[in-house]
Amino acid sequence: MSGALILLVEDDATLGASLRQRLELEGFGVSWARSAAEARTLLASLQPAIILSDIRLPDGDGETVMRSHFDRNGLVPTIFMTAFGDIDQAVRLVRAGALNYVTKPFDLDQLIEELQNITRRSLVKEAPADPFENSPAMREIGQMLKRAAATDMPVLLLGETGTGKEVAARYLHASGSRSSAPFVPVNCGALPADLADSMIFGHERGSFTGAVGAHRGFIEETEGGTLFLDEIGDLPLPLQVKLLRVLESREYRRLGGSDTRNFNGRIVCATNRDLAALVAEEKFREDLWFRINVITLQLPPLRERGSDIGGLLRTFVASAAQKAGRLPPEIHAEAIDAALAHGWPGNIREMINRVDRAVALGNDTVLTARDLFPDGSVARSEPRAQPVDDTLSAAREAAERAQIVSALAKTNGSLKDAAELLGVSRTTLWDKMRRYGLGDQ
């Protein structure tokens, strides 16, 4: 039951009444206009999720009514019901952005299915922009971030480039009591060497050549908020000492200053480098590492998030389509398979870029593997669950695992639908997922 509101525009009393009855039975809300004038009146006050409209009306035509509505309010998914002679007009309307047309007499079941698909797609489009709602695994990370937000301890976010470390840091900030104070992101790897100290800790007037005025550093700008130190592994050693002092005593001084100032904010660090290795090479202070490494969260690379890939693709396709003012295209099963096979070295950032390009340049209704990987460049992921031996049972298990990952991706992580697709019971699927370490569903 979607509850979505449909504006039905139909002058034929018998067809209109039977359509309304059936649509209401299917759980839609229905407003019925019997003429172009009535449709205009209803559209002035209603915001239907879908319009189902006849083209020829006694006092005008559906095309003019809808076009002027779209001009003022943007596109609304619309299906035109046409008589045979109106097909040219219907095709023109579809080109102009209406969703589809059906020729009378039409198959009511098919029409209902299409309407349900439209509501499902627009639900995806309207999904809350919570970055940690896409899958059970993401929800778990979101919950851990919320738990961390409730404490005031330093948090270290680990993960490859593009896995969402900054998104996670912002989420943590927004989830805690500091959310109304500033969030100050600093890319430690991009700070100019000779200015890094002053940029972070601030400086007093005249503290170095060119310091014509006093300057508040990022630490000071954070006030009671969150200082997000990205690429912490790149922080120069002398600044590591100063940061350690902030973490230990909550005190710092501006460059060239004698006043000791207090830091009341929270520090969240992130890196895609191996800090333990940097410590071993003496490029990162061990005492600082211990200090920042209190709550550590690892953001997994996309290639290890098989069961999330379908859901993420849908989310990003929906938002790319929304940006382009279009309805989201369906994602072809082969596109999902290609996404599953791809190694995603740029992780979520790469997926967003690929999807944006595919939606902008691809076909309006279906997003294909070629749209996503136009150069045919599916970068195979490193095989993960390689059998340690060459036995038949190890090979069977690897294949079984891959099939489950693919089914979960195709069904947006739904256990029920994936079990149906795989032809096993939910309990069997659940057991196998646990056995193969697939998510914590």
Ligand SMILES: Nc1ncnc2c1ncn2[C@@H]1O[C@H](COP(=O)(O)OP(=O)(O)OP(=O)(O)O)[C@@H](O)[C@H]1O
């Ligand atoms: N869970 C998510 N949901 C939606 N978008 C996301 C999510 N995670 C990351 N993104 C998007 O992916 C891109 C990369 O995210 P982010 O900058 O947080 O990654 P990062 O790990 O900090 O990368 P880098 O190490 O290169 O700085 C951004 O455009 C971000 O909006």
